[in-house]
Amino acid sequence: MILQLLKLVGITIILLLTQSLVLNHIHFLGYATPLIYVYAVLKVSRFTPRWQxxxxGFFIGWAADTFTxxxxxxxxxxxxLAMFMTPALNLFVDADNNDDFVPGTDTMGWSAYARFLFVAVLFHHILYFLVEAFSFSDWSGMLTSCMASVALTCALIMAIEAAFARKR
Amino acid sequence: MNRLLEFIKKYNYWFLFVLLEIIGIIMLFRFNNYQASVYLTSANAVSGKLYDMSSAVTSYADVKEQNRELTRQNILLENQVAQLRLKLEKMNGDKEHVDSKEKAIASLDGFTLLEAQVINATTNKVRNYLTINKGYRDGVKPEMGVVGGRGVIGIVYLTSAHYSLVIPLLNEKSNVSCRIRDRGYFGTLSWSGGNTQTAWLNDIPRHARFKVGDYVVTSGFSSVFPEGMYVGKIEKVFYSADGLSYQCLVRLGTDFGKLRDVNVLLSPHLMEHKAVEDSARMADLKEIN
Incomplete structure (x- = not known):
């Protein structure tokens, strides 16, 4: 339990540093900026109390905000996203599966995890870009940035998952 | 109660979620100029619309007070215009004529305006009266002038502690000394029943030059009204019965059917003026006897 917590804290710190020092400076094709820190929220185990x-989620968002x-x-x-995570996870987990697990390719399989990841990241990014733009005046530009960033974030997270899977 | 507590316990994370989102939104507006400006702009549009709606409602509540204030301002401005007009005439020559007029000016400096409301009025009789809600306790005395935002209304006839009876222009007993503005001819305004929007200006000499549409104002010959207070406009001109003078039909400025806010002209010289007039009358009587 403590090991799992320490692991989560470690992942969070690394992700936040990567986001602020590297990824925030990437604007792929002028549109896409990967928001990798969402990976930390997705790494919370399935039956963690919702308030936790x-x-x-709020803490990670706040920390990302202070850096950016x-x-x-x-x-x-x-x-x-933290609020949405449990219902999203339930969409891709068998109804009779009552195990507590940390979402990942190792626990859910590549396909289910990829779909879960896409839905969760899409949800987060839509909200993020909406709040950031705070206007629908350039909705096509916002949608392009959002979808490009979703693709980039998902690709990066899947790459990290693949790297850890190879290690295992 | 238990069910409520259970519900709160079961769904406590929803409250936390709302709280955290509110904190996030506060942070968003507090630290981001762009979002704050967009928010403020739309909030201003919304609040502007709300203020518009509320002012449309509350303005009705203020109408009474505004009306009173406008009436007062109108009277003051009208008097100011009359005085300026006289000054202008003086600068343009005709000194003797103007000097005699200036002596007759009872400017509003000498008068105090006392706001009052008409609480009862008749317009359908030959002797109409108005009752106003100010009496001798407020300083109102008989023979003081009463004016409204659109001109002269009448003269105080009787007073009690808190109320006064006014003889309006629409009373056959009413006689107000008037002149035709910019022409200088004097006459007496009276009413003989019938149309409540018109009265007669009598005794205008046959040699007088004036035209339909000229303004009729108070002459200022008495201490009841200052000079130049608007009374009405000449609508038609007739010869008098004896053929020696003109009789003008005047469209009155005041709509007596809609009267509410009026002002009593408290004159400090009223008693003095009246005493002089009374002694002159007594002297006349003695001479006749």
């Missing part, structure tokens, strides 16, 4: 998930100077934007989106 929410606080953790977008106070409130990530906090709103990641808190909502």
């Amino acid at each position: 998930q929410l606080l953790f 100077d977008t106070m409130g934007v990530s906090a709103i989106a990641t808190t909502a």
